[in-house]
Amino acid sequence: xxxxxxxxxxxxxxxxxxxxxxxxxxxxxxxxxxxxxxxxxxxxxxxxxxxxxxxxxxxxxxxxxxxxxxxxxxxxxxxxxxxxxxxxxxxxxxxxxxxxxxxxxxxxxxxxxxxxxxxxxxxxxxxxxxxxxxxxxxxxxxxxxxxxxxxxxxxxxxxxxxxxxxxxxxxxxxxxxxxxxxxxxxxxxxxxxxxxxxxxxxxxxxxxxxxxxxxxxxxxxxxxxxxxxxxxxxxxxxxxxxxxxxxxx
Numbered sequence: 234x235x236x237x238x239x240x241x242x243x244x245x246x247x248x249x250x251x252x253x254x255x256x257x258x259x260x261x262x263x264x265x266x267x268x269x270x271x272x273x274x275x276x277x278x279x280x281x282x283x284x285x286x287x288x289x290x291x292x293x294x295x296x297x298x299x300x301x302x303x304x305x306x307x308x309x310x311x312x313x314x315x316x317x318x319x320x321x322x323x324x325x326x327x328x329x330x331x332x333x334x335x336x337x338x339x340x341x342x343x344x345x346x347x348x349x350x351x352x353x354x355x356x357x358x359x360x361x362x363x364x365x366x367x368x369x370x371x372x373x374x375x376x377x378x379x380x381x382x383x384x385x386x387x388x389x390x391x392x393x394x395x396x397x398x399x400x401x402x403x404x405x406x407x408x409x410x411x412x413x414x415x416x417x418x419x420x421x422x423x424x425x426x427x428x429x430x431x432x433x434x435x436x437x438x439x440x441x442x443x444x445x446x447x448x449x450x451x452x453x454x455x456x457x458x459x460x461x462x463x464x465x466x467x468x469x470x471x472x473x474x475x476x477x478x479x480x481x482x
Contacts, residue, residue, distance in 0.1 A: 246441040252420045257389055257446040260439040269344060271435055276316040276348070278431025282440075285430070288382055289322030291470045292409055295478055296323065296378055297330060299407055303377070306333035312367055312381040312400070314338025317349030317360070319382055324353075324360045339365035339373065368396065372403040379405040385412050386447040390456060393448075397460035408462065410477035411470070413447035419473030420444045426472075450475050 261267060262275055283289075300307050311320050320338040327334035337360065340346050349362040365373065372379065379400050385393050400408055413419065420441060427440035448456065450467050457465050457477065465479040 245438050246445060248421055248424050250420065250441070250445060252415055252417060252445050255415060255446065255448065255452070257387070258442055260387070260442055261435045262439055263387065265342065267435070271433070272344060273348070274431075274433040275435035275439075276345070278427075278433040278436040280316060280318050281430045282426060282436075283318050283382075285426075285472075286474065287471055288411055288474075289319055289326065291411060291474075291476050292319065292380055292382070293323060293326045295407065295409060295476075296334065296380075297326070297332065299378060300327075300332045300334050306335065307377040308375065309334060309336045309378045309380065310373060310376040310405075311336065311338040312372070312379065313384040314340045314349060314362060315342075315345050317345075317352055317362060319380065320349065320360050320362065321353060321356065321358055324358045328358075336360050337376075338362045339367065341366045341368075367399060368392070372399045374403045376403070376405050378407045378409065379403065380409040380411070382411040383413065383443065385410060385453070386443055390452075394456055394460045397457060397462055401461050404481070406481050408477070408479045410453075411474060412453070412477075413444050414469065414473045414475050415444060415447040415449055416473055419447075422472060444473075453477060 296309060309323065314320050317338055320336050324336045327336065338349060339362065343364055346362045346364050353360045388396060423440045423444045427436050450469065453475065454467055457479065462479040464482065465477060467475050467477045470476050
C-alpha cells in the first residue's frame with residue numbers, strides 16, 4: 234500500500250463554476266504519493282465512467298479501419314494508459330474481429346502499470362504495459378497508431394503542444410486523441426456522473442477539474458496545427474468529448 238496522504242475535504246469545484254476560461258489545476262490522481270487504496274478506488278470509478286462514455290468504441294472504429302486497409306499486423310500504443318481499460322478493450326475487439334493488432338500501454342505510474350499487466354494476465358489478454366514518462370522522454374517508436382485518452386487536459390497549452398510534437402516525432406501512421414470538451418453542460422454532467430457512478434472522493438474532486446481544464450474543439454485544433462499535426466479531423470463524441478484524428482501525410 235502506498236503512503237497515506239491527507240485529502241482536501243474541501244476544494245471540489247461547485248456546479249456554478251465559470252468554465253468559459255480554461256483553468257488547469259493539480260488533480261489528486263497525478264500525485265505519486267496518493268494512497269494505493271484510494272488510487273484503486275478511483276481507477277474502478279473511472280472504469281465505470283469510461284464504459285458509459287463509449288471511449289473504446291470511438292477509438293476502435295478508426296483503428297479497425299486502419300488495420301483492414303494495412304492488410305498486415307499493426308501495433309498500437311496507448312499513452313498514459315492508467316489502469317489499462319482502453320488497451321484491454323481494444324485488445325478484446327481485435328481478438329473478436331480476428332485482426333492482427335498488438336496493443337501496448339505506457340504510464341508514468343508503476344502501480345498502474347503493475348495493475349494493468351495483472352488484469353491482462355487474469356483475463357488471458359496478450360497486452361503489455363510498461364513505465365514511460367512521455368513528458369521527460371521521447372515517445373516510443375515502432376507503433377502504427379498512437380492513442381491517448383483524457384490526457385491532454387492535464388497540461389498547460391505549451392506543454393500539450395510539446396507532447397503532440399513528441400508524438401509526431403515518433404512517426405506513427407495515425408494519431409487518435411480522445412478528451413473532454415470544456416463547456417458548462419459538460420461540467421454539470423461531470424458533477425452528476427462522478428457522484429452517481431462512484432463513491433471515490435478522488436473522482437469527485439478530479440472529475441469537474443478535468444472539465445474545467447479541458448480544451449474546446451477549436452482550441453485543440455489550433456494547438457494541433459501549431460504542433461505540426463495539420464490536416465486533422467475532430468468530431469464531437471458522447472458525452473461532451475471529442476475525437477481527434479491525424480494521419481501521416
